[in-house]
Amino acid sequence: MSEKLVIGLAINPWAGVGGSVALKGSDGATTAQQAIALGAEQRANARVDVSLALLTDYRDKLHWLTAAGDMGEQALLRAGMQAEVVYHSNPAGTEQVTSAADTQAAVKAMLAKGVDLLVFAGGDGTARDICQCVPEQQPVLGIPAGVKIHSGVYAISPTAAGRVIEKLVIGELASLQLADVMDIDEELFRQGQVRARRYGEMLVPAELQYIQAVKMGGKESDELVLADIAADIIESMEDDALYVMGSGSTVAAIMEEMGLPNTLLGVDVVRNEKLLAADVTAAQLQKLLAEHDKRYLVITLIGGQGHLFGRGNQQLSPAVIRCIGKAQIRVVATKTKLNDLQGRPLQVDTGDVALDRELNGLISVTTGYHDQVLVRVAAVD
Secondary structure, three states: OOOOEEEEEEEOOOOOOOOOOOOOOOOOHHHHHHHHHOOOOOOHHHHHHHHHHOOHHHHHHEEEEEEOHHHOHHHHHHOOOOEEEEEOOOOOOOOOOOOHHHHHHHHHHHHHHOOOEEEEEEOHHHHHHHHOOOOOOOEEEEEEOOOOOOOOOEEOOHHHHHHHHHHHHOOOOOOEEEEEEEEEOHHHHHOOOOOEEEEEEEEEEOOOOOEOOOOOOOOOOOHHHHHHHHHHHHHHOOOOOEEEEOOOHHHHHHHHHOOOOOOOOOOEEEEOOEEEEOOOOHHHHHHHHHOOOOEEEEEOOOOOOOEEEOOOOOOOOHHHHHHHOHHHEEEEOOHHHHHOOOOOOEEEOOOOHHHHHHOOEEEEEEEEOOEEEEEEEEOOO
8 A cells, every 4th residue: 555646536526517507606505406407417527537537547556535426436436446435425325415514524534544645626615625624734636626716726627637646646746835725705706796715725736837826806907908908899799690708807898898787707698789698508508509600709818827718607618619619719808917827828628628629729819909919728638
């Protein structure tokens, strides 16, 4: 056992389930059940599968501790890994939504056995739950699977998480850094208000290529620049074309310039400068897109992180993005926001590895009136 890297794996199987149906979070059993009733699917395990697929060559060098069923055991078995189950959330076998208490109990059981690295999949709520029970000297790594991911303890994508673990296995990565655990009030989030709070910090592998930055929020301060961006996008809008308006304050400025109500933290649809649908789900988007031949997506990046897809906008599903097409994506951002990335590329984490790779390359970003810059988009391989 001593020659193997001991890794604990804890999955919140309900993480992110509310994203595609515009619930803007998945915290709590009621929200998760509501999401399923609206047609959402659990995707956390699928994202863990992506990470584990990169580790199949190292099966003999890894010893996994995990929780039963879809909290970790099933994912490891699918990857051909041997797993030691140290926690059962549902011994009776009846269907139920796992809770924060289950996550914490599972993690405590793994820590009691001793782990070199604790890997978990979820969102900010999961990170917050784990932070409460993990000692400060315990290295951790998050696989992003939630709707809200403001915390700096997550890899920038499931693939990136797999790469970090791979580096640890072969001894290429040893240094650690403290990263903030952040979370926001989901109820206020659904009302269009972002109120983030720091809940602590945890140790993560210090590999900046693969670990995301803490989200930087706030409305753009330069209103003149936002007005110029809005003017450029509105001037270019085609008659009878469908425009999917992504979330964020930069896109909100465009909606405001058109005199339209806006779902700051959701996705709206515009046609002929009129609001066609507000705060839509992925399924609603697909239906609307199918009814229109001309369709575009207007989207901005998350400040400080650089994510275009996969953070708070899961309504923009792989099917939706493919239907619109890369050539019809209009990215908007101020040069200040781009400069804050310090040369890092824009990130895509759609949940579809093939699509992420298709989105790689240079993309034009509107930064003012008739002012564009080319920025690199990169999925982590």
